[in-house]
Amino acid sequence: MGGYVYFFAKGCADGSAQMKNILGGKGANLAEMANLGIRVPPGLTISTQVCIFYSDKGSYPEGLDEEIRDNLRKIEQAVGKKFGDSENPLLLSVRSGARISMPGMMDTVLNLGLNDDTVKGLIKQTANERFAYDAYRRLIQMFGDVVLGIEREKFEKLIEEKKKSRQVKEDVQLGTQDLKELVGDFKELVKQETGQVFPEDPFRQLEMARDAVFASWNNKRAISYRQINKIPDHWGTAVNVQAMVFGNMGKDSYTGVGFTRNPATGVKELYGEYLVNAQGEDVVAGIRTPQSLSQLRRDNSRVYQELKEITERLEKHYRDVQDFEFTVEKNILYLLQTRTGKRTAQAAVKVGYDLVKENLINRQEALLRLDPAQLTQLLHPRIDPQAKVEVLARGLPASPGAATGIIVFTADRAVEVAGDGKKVILVRAETSPEDIHGMAVSQGILTSRGGMTSHAAVVARGMGKSCVAGCEAIKVDEKEEEFAVDGQVFREGDYITLDGTEGKVLKGKVPTLKPELTDEFRQIMKWANEVRTLGVRANADTPQDATLARQLGAEGIGLCRTEHMFFGEERLPFVQKVILAEDEGERTKALEKLKPMQKEDFKGILKEMEGLPVIIRLLDPPLHEFLPNREELLVEITKLKILGGNPEEIKAKEKLLQRVSDLREMNPMLGHRGCRLGITYPDVYRMQTRAVFEAAAELTIQGIKVIPEIMIPLVVEEKELAILRKDVEQIISEVMEENSIDFSYKIGTMIELPRAALCADEISRVADFFSFGTNDLTQTTFGFSRDDAEGKFLPAYIERKIFNDDPFQVLDQKGVGQLIKMGTVKGRASNPNLEIGICGEHGGEPSSVKFCHRIGLDYVSCSPYRIPIACLAAAQAKLEEAE
């Protein structure tokens, strides 16, 4: 025996659940059930290695046919029937089964072995001629479709014609003669379509079905499923050949599917549905509505109890929720399949917790089984999965969560309408700082332009509001206050619903479910926190964010961006004055106006985070972001000039345009920003530092313990940081002296440019901490502007598998990660006390969090809603390390 074929039947099997790689998931679990003494239709599994052999060479390994025949004989012995026998024929099912479940990707053929001769034997066996011919026509139909590639509809059409000619509506109303005739018609169709007759030889049928399964590994659907789900091509599929059992043998026969626990809620109950007198594909076809398994309990409690016992045993054996298929043939229960049950995030949490309480698994296993990314579902409102939805368009999933409301087109209208107690969705081509008040009162934001880092996206994430950005299918006409999509026009007052988690725009008012943090969830997060060694902090810019972050488990603030504070309605004019100031005095005056406002911000945040570190990043973006749009100004001036506007006004606007033009940059991402502003306009950083430490001093005097830390962005060279550090320390010591107090603080830098990582050994000499800004670091390491890449070429790159993931969502460990590792090692080499974290969006992405743990960072920092994700991923990383 070459070891390519594995036999199984109740009580004995060549394989086991451990052998998924060569038997596929279905085959391995069938073998396992057989070993457990559970009744399964006897069968054989042709291993995945044969599939690979066949894929590579187009032929089969020597001796395969013999192996198949030998094992077929065992099946014949087990069921007491003979394949191709005209008296007592064995019928077979042929199913694919890859290493992991690929639903709908592979095709099934039932009733294999029937022909004009053996059908008579089936009639004898069952004493049911109609059943036999129905089985025969089903074989030809499935075989024609799956093996011969004839369109399914062509068979359906023949059935429809037959029903019409018999003036009946349902398949079951067709009689034996009708089915017999259909067998003939189907065979004729096969001949017409393929030029070959339907193969009457059962062994030929089996060969062809096997070939078709292996060939289907490389069909388009399968390849694309593998691409999407990142399944390697070399895994291959197995083929499972089993004796047929029939759920359509009468009122005492059923077919059904189920779960050992409710997959939506996680509640422990036998959950599923079944059909009486039906075959599996009838469930799929949806012709009859299946009944709940609770009905089976009432109708046939013996079978129900047996099913319950067996599946509970399976759950205990596998130590996880099972998703199973079964057939009852004349009151005899056969299990056809069992596998780990898919579940919602809610169910996953409850099941994980319950299994621990039931002593089926330990806490570590519970933590490792959860998908951290799935937790997002628990933290934001979501579309009711029961709801019927009409998707109007797809955009970028810029900020997660579901939101419903009536459309408004301006920030001011948003405020008015929301003021009337209505829920609104703000729809704009793109948002700008002037829209913030409108965004704040909206349920969600929809823009037709801009990427994952557009103003709308960043602000919405910061506010924890749902946002779909860059939804180009939506044509927003801001003047007319309407948008058109796919031929439909929407105006103020119309309802839409956003799914920011998926990036979908839905028509009308779709019901949403509120997030709820269950006790099980809290308990599991507690376990995760006990396990993990990586710290988790939050990116938070406001006291509200800070409160939320603390509730969700943040151990500090890893990134507080001060520029968002500059965009506030009552602040922007002063910010603009700072920028446009013609002399030092004017600038100082404007900065003096801003300082108390910034101080209040910092006081709120520091107070919320009492006892925890708060890293405050000084001003980062280029100055022109705070100024009016250059193009709009240009058009305005052109208009004013032609229409003879007030010369004073024109002159003023031209002066403003001049300044905006002076500040304009070809590539603002690589321009005059971050610490470069700190070097050239030192007053801004000084004002910000003063605001932070005056706030800290006041709180300290009130007896509140604060730990403020100053972070200087965009450093590439030790001297930059040394100069600014000196400046900041000067201010701090002034403030401390003025208030006669003393408290500890840190001064550090973001490592967000390749040179900073490359020269980390020098920079760390003047830094107390490093925080890797992985958004910018990804941009410069790849040379990708996120705003441009995500809308233009990145989708093509992912589609063509040049990248497995969007590097802005999943940290590029190979390139960017190499710099992070280098920066960490070099940084610690010259400053062993250096504290190191990351604060890009990757800080809340599971695989990236695990990477951070592995390379020994001290913490990750992410948006508040991602904290549980980061905590769980960090715990998993610790556990995986131990393994």
Added chain:
Amino acid sequence: MGGYVYFFAKGCADGSAQMKNILGGKGANLAEMANLGIRVPPGLTISTQVCIFYSDKGSYPEGLDEEIRDNLRKIEQAVGKKFGDSENPLLLSVRSGARISMPGMMDTVLNLGLNDDTVKGLIKQTANERFAYDAYRRLIQMFGDVVLGIEREKFEKLIEEKKKSRQVKEDVQLGTQDLKELVGDFKELVKQETGQVFPEDPFRQLEMARDAVFASWNNKRAISYRQINKIPDHWGTAVNVQAMVFGNMGKDSYTGVGFTRNPATGVKELYGEYLVNAQGEDVVAGIRTPQSLSQLRRDNSRVYQELKEITERLEKHYRDVQDFEFTVEKNILYLLQTRTGKRTAQAAVKVGYDLVKENLINRQEALLRLDPAQLTQLLHPRIDPQAKVEVLARGLPASPGAATGIIVFTADRAVEVAGDGKKVILVRAETSPEDIHGMAVSQGILTSRGGMTSHAAVVARGMGKSCVAGCEAIKVDEKEEEFAVDGQVFREGDYITLDGTEGKVLKGKVPTLKPELTDEFRQIMKWANEVRTLGVRANADTPQDATLARQLGAEGIGLCRTEHMFFGEERLPFVQKVILAEDEGERTKALEKLKPMQKEDFKGILKEMEGLPVIIRLLDPPLHEFLPNREELLVEITKLKILGGNPEEIKAKEKLLQRVSDLREMNPMLGHRGCRLGITYPDVYRMQTRAVFEAAAELTIQGIKVIPEIMIPLVVEEKELAILRKDVEQIISEVMEENSIDFSYKIGTMIELPRAALCADEISRVADFFSFGTNDLTQTTFGFSRDDAEGKFLPAYIERKIFNDDPFQVLDQKGVGQLIKMGTVKGRASNPNLEIGICGEHGGEPSSVKFCHRIGLDYVSCSPYRIPIACLAAAQAKLEEAE
């Protein structure tokens, strides 16, 4: 003795020329001359270590005063006079002297030791009362200025008043009594200004003068000179105290300076000038016009011959051109200083060559002594150094060379005026592709906006034309066709002159000198080429460039940019059609139009470079660069709409605007360009590859050996290059098959993004060569957009010494260099045959070239005019390695 003070006199000295670090350049050379038996005024040198001690502690090391007094006694013995003696007083000069010459930075005091008492001794010695009082008033004047910090003008004013009252014009016309009175007036001035009397004690004078010299190491001028010239602060200066000798003792006394060879031409001749009966500072003051040394030969051939012999001996001794100072006191010649003579590039080349021929130095020394950067002067026209110039403004030195012509303000006018046989300078706010025809006929280009990589700068460098860019002082009014600068207005027809090497705009028609490549130059380049192991190629985009490159010694083309070909007047419309095409057919048609044009370009270049490799980079810049300016379109449409323009035209323009807007990017440098276009618009690269290889095939058939190599830009990931390589190879094999020929070629990539260097081990698996694109690599490693940084914050960074150099001009070895090293090591690790070069602008910068040699690159590639620089630097790197 503490070793702080070093004595010297003819025939004996404590120091030598080797001791520049502690004696300073002047002191070491005085000691050396003394040792050689050359007559120098006896003296002592206080070492640079004392300066550092004084700078650090504000006091002097113990025993210093004693050491000075001991050595002073030796001077007294050598000259037979006594310091402070009223009968036979010794007078001293005090001069600073740092390790390297810092002309004009340090101050000198002469005649030290005079007071009301000793002046009488001087009268006795010289029997010349007028001379004695003149010496006295000079002492007070210099001492007052240099040591006491009294403004020089105040003394001059007193002299002027005296001359007025005596009704004379020249200083020499003042009599003894006048000078005596001036001594009194000067002392009064000192008292008024400082509140202290002039120190009569000679030892106090000496102490104060010494302190002043040491203090002057940290005066503003000195600090700023050190910053500019990168001289470390810790070097310090020495103080040289010497017995006075007087060139103003009558008709048989002189003072003069000279060179052993002509510093402008390099011709071997005693070259210099002198004044009869004068002191050194009279030459500086410019009151009398000095005479040429050839006059001395006629007037006093004995002294002349002695000077000639001594200086020739010095040249032989030092084995280099000497720049010397001398004084003749009553027919006795004293050498006051000798040092290596500064020289022009022309002279440097000739001297180097001649010294080798004279067997004074060997070829290696000749090569090592040349400053590669200086060679630029030889390769471009330059401003006649004799010419009087008025600098109107300074901009960026965007493309070297000098050019004179009349101003024109549009490309079309440039063509018209140049067509009349006139030389023109094109002046624009900034240039765009539509100006190319005008640039081509101009002598030089001046723009008021844009940086070192602006369109004007890049195209001008490519064309080898002088260009001053980003000259913001010039306010160009394109509508009025005039520019204003500093209150003056210039219009078409006015002459200006550009110095693109220095970035200066000069008024009027300034004479320029044509470059000439002398035989000596060719010979030296030959020596360099024999020595160097690093290859040198050219960046060249046209057959003209290629010819020039080959003439200047290029061993191939390292970078041929294909996009410049797209900007041609007759091509741009088709390029725009490719971009704006609404369907595949339209695009294909436009590409078909472009192909023959590109093919001709490539044919020309490949033919020029017969037998040498030509690396052709496929399209790199973002597509919108080929489209009209978005803002101009916006304004145009606004105008048309208000003024009721043709609706069809408005619609067409709005459509164009839409497309331009679609292609617009936030950060084009990091956007949809390079191989990203190759992936998403594969037809463009296919067309270009076909054009290259059809050209290569035709030439091969003609019997011309061509070596085309395809370079894919902006790769970050192996798969990108693998996909495009396959595409390119497909086209190549098609073309070879169509033409039934075969020739070797290479396919490689630019490494110009950090990730490419980090993942070089993977990328090199599918690359035949790497070329480091250091311009882009610098941008992304630093996160600096060159266009923005050079105009905005980079100057401040260099001024504040955060960076020593502009990293776009001098390769940042610490950061960017680390990536280049990493990319080289990793690349070769997985592909040992990988050929590696660099093709950024750094390829022609000496220190960067040397770095490339040290890390083992195969070649550098630079603009044609920089090839000699690169060759020399490469030779020096090889020689320095051997040392």
